[in-house]
Amino acid sequence: MVDFSNEPTMKGFFAPTRFEADVYDCEVIGRVPTELNGAFVRLGGDWLYPPRFDDDSPFSMDGYINMFRFKNGIVDYKGRWVKTPRFKADLAAHKQLFGKYRNPFTDDPSVRALDRSVQNTTPLAFAGRLFTLKEDSLPYEIDCNTLETVGPYNFHGKYKSLTFTAHPKVDPVSGELICYGYEATGLESNDVFLYTINKQGEVTRELRFKVPYVSMVHDIGLTQKHVIIPVFGFVTSMERLKEGKVHWGWDSTKPAYVGIVPRDGEAKDIRWFKGPERATVHTLNARTEGEKVILEAPIYDSNPFPFFPPVDGSKWDPTKAKAYIRRNTFNLASKDDGFTEEKLFEMNVSDLGRVDDRYLTMPYRYAFTAYSDKQRPFDQWKAGNLGGRVNNCYGRFDLATGRMNSYFAGDTHSLQEVCFVPRKNGAEGEGYIIGMASNYAEMRSELVIADAQHLEEGDVVRVILPFRATAQVHGRWVDESDLPFA
């Protein structure tokens, strides 16, 4: 029996949709640029069955992959569940068998031996294959044309970590994938395995090291010479899991560590820098300049996630759950473990930011991310009172001048993560920004595409879905040449 009636926040626009869909030749408002050939792939989640526990994390939602396929100005949409062993077990039992986020002790005993991962975080196209990523398990391979699930993938047995990050980095110079797994040898282990995988998909390097304390290592920074590993605030232990809690709690007494290791270095070469309470969940870009390693990221003052509550029993503080674009500079010639922090823009932004990926690891100028502009109108009567609480703009942040240009989605809309699609052979920042908008008035989702150099002019096209798309965590643009599309 499926019953969501006791889930007060899963109503209206936010009610689970639970269906798979194909929309051929989507309705568009505007004109789809014919130079966009490939696919915008979104990964996120939906609830097949209600969570077993009220205080579980939304990160436990069943994975759902969906794709807007662009071909010569025509767009087709396809959405499919990621059919993991967990999904299949739940469906066979007609109920949710799995408990809290990354806590197997809260599962139904009948599924203790199963892979409990949901694949709901980031899509990745690499070495001619499409994957879904979730940081508590191996990648899952997905058929790029049908979006049906093939199964877990371990790079010909050479990828040994039990887990794989949701934020691997593709080096635009070498084409290599730099990726890692934390809690690499099992639940609560402080092992991190860092890998280099060449563009043919073969593991060429493995580095094993330990973190100062077991914590969420959701994203890294990559330069041409170094890997930057942020460790911050979130803590876990076997005791808390056995007490039936979600995997992470927030410990504000824990310093934020940042590890820096040469890309060709060994475990002994890692240098750990230490700073005050922060949360670097996602990064923008990084570079090495002589003895300095520079990381830019939308960094939170403190815990961004209320569903991973403070371990001291205090209340989650929304005033500290704000991310600002900051620059951290690490001096490898220094004798101490400190580093400097600068706030580059005074406004708080979404931490789901992107850059022109052709400039990853290198000096760059533009960052893109969503933000909430409270001065813009929001039609509360049509769309509820989310005004000022949702991201209604995409910004292009010019790190050279400190200026920001913005795209406004409309007075009944919010915006999910932004993605940048470069124009072939164009300069940095030439191309399109693309992202999913939620139209609360019309109860539908719209893919908005705007010229990244003329954001104030609004979108050049909106691709309309006649329904609400599933929630997105991350989306990626995949060029036509990167996957064996039919």
Place this chain on the structure above:
Amino acid sequence: MPENHRSAALARRDFMGALLGAAAALRMVRLVPLAAAFPGVSSRPVVSFHLDRPYLDRSGTALPYYPPPGARSAQIFSNLDEESVRRKHCYL
């Protein structure tokens, strides 16, 4: 077909039959467009609503249909604080 559905379908068929009968009767008399008989009433087509469906009425006689102004789809969060919203929908 379940009994309650069948009776509803029969009722609708009877109603449609009555409508068609009325239309046939009306064809036998010379109709004067409402807009012509009453200056000021527009004969511009309007979306009206009949038998649970919107339709485009060209007669100039139908009452325009105005759908609800939005589904008020985020209204569920009206009384929730920031934490309650973010607990379930951290990336809206």
